């Protein structure tokens with residue numbers, strides 16, 4: 001029996017034949033994103049959180065077919081920049097929230113302009129931002145971002161909840177809300193985010209602590225006769241990157257969140273990774289195979305400029321060979337390395353692969369979140385193309401960047 005909408009799609013669940021065809025047709029490096037899988041992930045999350053306000057964290061994957069599919073299921077959008085706000089509005093989101101982290105003036109100008117035509121809320125994480133909004137006669141709704149003093153996540157660089165950069169310290173937040181209210185701002189909500197990649201027990205405990213703290217704060221604010229519509233407890237729901245890791249049980253997480261959430265306001269969540277990570281893979285071609293005393297170095301045409309996560313966070317992504325038959329190939333322990341002139345440009349170490357040969361295609365799993373979005377043109381290397389699958393068909397949705405594109409901004 002196959003389970004419809006399984007909680008996780010492993011790299012092995014993708015059809016190697018189909019992926020190879022895409023690589024043949026469109027070249028590599030190539031991202032493939034399965035829009036139907038995004039919908040499945042959204043449906044599962046909605047089932048677990050039936051009455052929560054769900055805003056998709058656009059930063060995880062901001063390509064138009066992904067945005068359009070999530071907008072269509074009725075989620076809102078949580079945006080980190082004016083660029084994301086504009087793209088989310090264009091993709092059809094009805095509710096768009098801009099989380100202003102040290103917002104550049106240009107971003108605020110653009111977001112305020114967008115609000116003429118779209119329903120936009122701005123989350124304020126510093127009192128200075130209130131002043132900046134007052135200067136722009138902002139009359140729309142705001143959320144106040146709280147620093148909950150508790151962080152969670154897969155790497156120190158993404159545990160925002162315990163980092164003073166983000167939000168107003170929780171013991172000053174009630175005063176900030178009263179202040180904003182007295183100044184005439186429409187304070188609709190509170191927001192906090194523990195961090196990204198919550199999977200382990202200790203991260204779940206940290207998340208729960210955040211929910212409790214935010215509920216207490218909401219009660220304190222309600223006692224001051226300020227009605228809050230929503231309290232967003234952030235995103236961060238993790239996905240398993242190794243096949244030995246168990247998927248997050250979102251039902252249990254939802255129940256625990258509900259139990260810890262005592263505020264009268266509506267519960268809000270803002271997942272990014274959970275909706276898109278396992279909907280994407282990255283395809284690369286083997287360019288060189290070099291036996292060395294330490295390891296077999298398998299050179300590929302994708303690297304840290306294509307998928308930054310391994311170099312940036314030492315993140316693990318599964319890697320699989322797409323060869324049609326492994327017969328006659330011994331298994332080797334490989335270091336899969338990219339074309340960039342840095343020793344950190346490695347997609348995976350000690351990977352057991354059927355002895356790769358030049359021209360083989362490899363697939364890298366869970367590349368749908370923070371993959372293409374974090375790609376760069378370092379080493380003057382153009383960014384890859386993306387194929388979007390929906391049902392049977394696969395369409396090129398982002399063309400490959402060219403070397404000519406790289407010089408286009410110069411004058």
Ligand code: LLP
Pocket residue numbers: 057060078099158160193195196197234235236237270271272273274309313369370
């Ligand atoms: N809300 C806020 C305010 C956030 O800052 C983030 C992520 C999210 C929601 C969504 O988090 P998610 O559900 O995707 O974990 N580039 C890193 C992740 C950075 C996340 C930053 N903030 C990575 O590749 O692991």
